[in-house]
Amino acid sequence: MRLHVFPPSPRAAKVIALAQHLGVDCELRVVDLLKGEQMTPEFAALNPNQRMPVLEDDGFVLWESNAILHHLAAKRPASRLWPADARGQSDVLRWLSWEGAHWTPACSILVFQRVLKRLTGQGEADPAEVARGEQEVRRFAAVLDGQLRDRDWLLGDVLTIADFSVGAPLIMAEQARYPIAEHREIARWYEALASLPAWKSAIARLPA
Helix, strand or coil: CEEEECCCCHHHHHHHHHHHHHCCCCEEEECCHHHCHHHCHHHHHHCCCCCCCEEEECCEEEECHHHHHHHHHHCCHHHCCCCCCHHHHHHHHHHHHHHHHHHHHHHHHHHHHHHHHHHCCCCCCCHHHHHHHHHHHHHHHHHHHHHHCCCCECCECCCCHHHHHHHHHHHHHHHHCCCCCCCHHHHHHHHHHHCCHHHHHHHCCCCC
């Protein structure tokens, strides 16, 4: 099994962390987005969207990070990271969809303005975009904080792939200065997620 990833990315970190947490042996191949390696014909043949991560599993090529999370968890059903019942599966899918449609897009505004623009020499952060990003992050952080109240993990007392998915954007919370300090439930939950050995290992691949 092979994972094509760019380790600085939270989308890469979450699939690396899950693979390690499950003990799934994956060869990691780095796709350097800053060098444009995702634009090569070889990579585009794996993912026509020219994005990572991409998983290769015995001839099966899978892109989209949340789909990869599900594929990996399905290999270890005893882990309970993918629920066995239909209602639990639907709940996980709800939060995977929420992460992709709302949470990550909101966080990405601040990551781009406060981190990526500096790293790629694209100038200073745009104050209007920063304000928009902070407004969006506050909006959806309130949703997440409410969901976590009285729960150990996102869906209750059992860790699932929803935690890996929704937790990933918080990898950049300090660097991008997300306005979430008042959300104590998020802080408590993410501290538990970040304490997982596999999460620590994945985060260690990120640049300081």
